[in-house]
Amino acid sequence: MRNLIPVISLEGGRELTDERRGEGVYDAVPAVMRRLDSDKRMFGVSVTLTSRNYDDVIRNDYLKLLQALGCRAAFLIEYVPCGAEDKALCLTQAQKTHLRQIEKQLYRQCDMLVVSLPGNEDPYGGCLASGRGFLHISSTGALAPCPFAPWSDVSAKETPLKVALQSHLLKKIREGHETLRESRGGCALKENAAWVAALQKD
Numbered sequence: 001m002r003n004l005i006p007v008i009s010l011e012g013g014r015e016l017t018d019e020r021r022g023e024g025v026y027d028a029v030p031a032v033m034r035r036l037d038s039d040k041r042m043f044g045v046s047v048t049l050t051s052r053n054y055d056d057v058i059r060n061d062y063l064k065l066l067q068a069l070g071c072r073a074a075f076l077i078e079y080v081p082c083g084a085e086d087k088a089l090c091l092t093q094a095q096k097t098h099l100r101q102i103e104k105q106l107y108r109q110c111d112m113l114v115v116s117l118p119g120n121e122d123p124y125g126g127c128l129a130s131g132r133g134f135l136h137i138s139s140t141g142a143l144a145p146c147p148f149a150p151w152s153d154v155s156a157k158e159t160p161l162k163v164a165l166q167s168h169l170l171k172k173i174r175e176g177h178e179t180l181r182e183s184r185g186g187c188a189l190k191e192n193a194a195w196v197a198a199l200q201k202d
Ligand code: SF4
Pocket: 117, 118, 121, 126, 127, 128, 129, 134, 145, 146, 147, 148, 149, 183, 186, 187, 188, 189, 190
């Protein structure tokens, strides 16, 4: 299936990857990558950037290691908390500032696509959800504005994508994009959760 690109989830090094993904996962990944690479399959990696793994991941040799294993894209997803209790995992302000300062230089040194978000959304006018850049289909078929946005009012199992894109919620979020221009380095939609909840009741 030439239009599918496998994206493998890692959490940085062995300890944090195995803690979140299960014991032995980190050590199993290089063999999978080598197989994909030898089959000439394009693949990428997704890493949730947290205050705990920031130093491990942002060090250039981590991205170089992925590149050496054949990885062609790295998605560095800044951790977005679901509740107040998870906030300790958010990047610290110093880490966010450091990332913004070094990202261009870091990415230039890598021979692969490196995207960090939500921080990288500012040049594109802010939040990319609801079809501006992202859409997410969950394992149950629920069509959500973005992989990080848990709201949905339409199922891709029951509705053709072209029609589903015009759902009340997705349309209202696109129309209200002015509210989502400023992310301050976090997720603009989550910061406006009350606004999104009100849209669902409109
Ligand atoms: S919902 Fe959040 S993470 Fe998703 S595109 Fe919008 S700002 Fe970015």
